[in-house]
Amino acid sequence: MQRARETGLKFNIEKCQIRCESIPFFGHVVGADGLRPDQKKVEAIRSMDPSNNVADLRTFLGMVQFLSRFVPDLATLAADLWALTKTTSEFVWSPEHDAAVDRMKKAITSPKSLQHFNSSEPVTIQVDASQGGIGAVLLQDKGPVRRVCKQASNRDGGSLL
Secondary structure, eight states, rough: OOOHHHHHHOOOOOOOOOOEEEEEEEEEEETTTTEEEEEHHHHHHTTTOOOHHHHHHHHHHHHHHHTTGTTTTTTHHHHHHHHSSSSSSSOOOOOHHHHHHHHHHHHHOOOBOOOOOOTTTTOOOEEEEEEEEEEEEEEETTEEEEEEEEOOOGGTOOOOO
């Protein structure tokens, strides 16, 4: 607060949250234990029905993708659904697509939080790759700090290896 006074920075007291254990920030919750998805975003995803048309499916996949850093193997879970969004594919919904949506919703509703990076702690990087995609996790002592997952596509030459 001293720095704010010195620099003339002003705050709107109605928008300030002081001494909070966590705060919502752009669809995430930032707290002392790390970063986790905002439950409002999670509930919005849980209530969606992407089986109606391509536009609804793309909306669903976009919302899930926003929280992808919290879900291991998301690209694998979503592969069949992404295939339906291609302009060369006919949109025909099947029980396999329902199962994929259910798996994604389950993964989104039980995410682990990502801890804050601590530059004084050792870092471990775990990677995994296949013809279908590539994934990596940056780990520190207390758990994951960051997850990255990418599905291979024709733009990648069909493989990321």
